[in-house]
Amino acid sequence: MCGIAIEASAFSPHRSALEDFMVRRGAELSARYPWIAEGPAWSRGVEWVPLLHARALPGGPVLAEVYAALKAEILERAGAAGHLDGVLLDLHGAMSVVGKHDAEADLAEALRAELGERVMVSASMDLHGNVSRRLAEAVDLITCYRTAPHVDTEETRERAARNLVTQLRRGAKPHKAWVSVPVLLAGERTSTRVDPAKGLYARVAEIADLDGVLDAALFIGYAWGDEPRCRAAVVLTGDDAELIRAEASRLACAVFAAREAFGFAAWAGSIEACLERAVAAPSRPYFISDSGDNPTAGGAGDVTYSLARLFEAPELARRALRVVYASIVDADAVRASTAVGVGGKVQVELGAKLAPSPEAPLWVEGVVTGLYRGDPVGGDVAVLTAGRIEVIVTSRRKPYHLVADFTDLGIDPMARDIIIVKIGYLEPELHAIAADWCLALTPGGVDQDLARLGHRHLDRPLFPLDEGGFEPDLTPKLW
Secondary structure, eight states, X not given: OEEEEOBBOTTOSOOBOGGGEEEEEHHHHHTTOHHHHHOOGGGTTOOOOOOEEEEEOSBSOBOHHHHHHXXXXXXXXXXXXXXXXXXXXXXXXXXXXXXXXXXXXXXXHHHHHHHOTTSEEEEEEOTTSOOOHHHHHHOSEEEEOOOSSOOOHHHHHHHHHHHHHHHHHHTSOOEEEEEEXXXXXXXXXXXXXXXTHHHHHHHHHHHHTSTTEEEEEEEOOOTTOOSTTOSEEEEEEXXXXXXXXXXXXXXXXXXXXXXXXXXXXXXXXXXXXXXXXXXXXXXXXXXXXXXXXXXXXTOOSOOOHHHHHHHTOHHHHHTTOOEEEEEEEOHHHHHHHHHHOTTOEEEEEESOOSSSOSSXXXXXXXEEEEEEEEETTTEEEEEEEETTEEEEEESSOOOOOSHHHHHTTTOOGGGOSEEEESOSSOOHHHHHHOSEEEEXXXXXXXXXXXXXXXXXXXXXXXXXXXXXOOOOOOOOEEO
16 A cells, blocks of 8 residues: 555645655554455455555645655555555545656556556545546556545545455456546536536446446546646446446546536635625525635635635624634744733734735734644644634644534634635535535635636646637547
């Protein structure tokens, strides 16, 4: 078991360094895979060999020297492991590395060169990963999540491992059918809670259950990378070559035919329009997703655009609404808050420390109403209250996905009127407690308006950047 997993925006000013990664080896890595301890029937008689796995919160491109060091250690450990029959390659699939394209394919090819053609490689990925022809050719098996928001991550990793063991016991590598689909969509447009993604992923599961098919995978791709591989892809594996080729073609055609039907899972508009809707909403709490600086997609986490608009909204003060802003990363502001302590007053310049930023730092004067040390993701955390607005400030980038993320800070989200979170579609726990929500289309490293980003390396034509009537060749490549 090995891999490097990160979703990294080519447009984020952040750079992902070694300290951003959680690196697991040995028993700590084995613990990532519950089936090893549980010992289901399919895994009995298998010796699982943990090499190295590195996982990071989404961010900016990985520093070249960091990728090189992690890759080198994986190859060294693989070479020293003795006889291996297979590899579980545990990836995300949207890793941008400074100065390099197609990092996941580079890693898979290097493993193949180290271990030889005999060894079977099974990759587990996020559906927002990008699958180039190079990657599809370098691995023998590949699968991905079937839900967004992702509630089947462990299930997918186990499926990748089970498929690997199944094929090793059969003693033969499966056929593969891969087809690239010239559609590039932000994840917020492809939630499986709603059609067309809901129906397409239901079809994926149905195809995977056909006799002669081992697995079916539909990759939406990662819109904030800037490489030729950034686009949707379909990959099928199985024993029936003609069946998987035909089903891969049908699924790819269905994705392309539905390209204009993909929309946001909630009402979407400017932050100003979202604030107006939130103020007027009849029920609470109302959530606004600040999507352009979403750390879970690779945003820097320190863009002040929405926070500035929040302080400029007169209706919030007039209606005496209680608002939470989660969050903005600024280690200096956290240190200043810590220096005065809870109850102390601070004047700080918040955010926009990573250049280039679409907005200047924001001058905030408030009272420190909470201090928390050692959050495993966010580091030290301060809550600054200005009027009826509570701003969560972290020393490291952190997304706020869970109710406990708020209650651990002494903030009851059910007792607040409006909560602004720097994420995309609402994650399941927040979606469950939200009276309603909307998506703010804000600037940042993961801007939903792809045309504003300035991609330079995509393979064109590509929907929606090229909306003409081009007809792609969706004939699968078969191995």
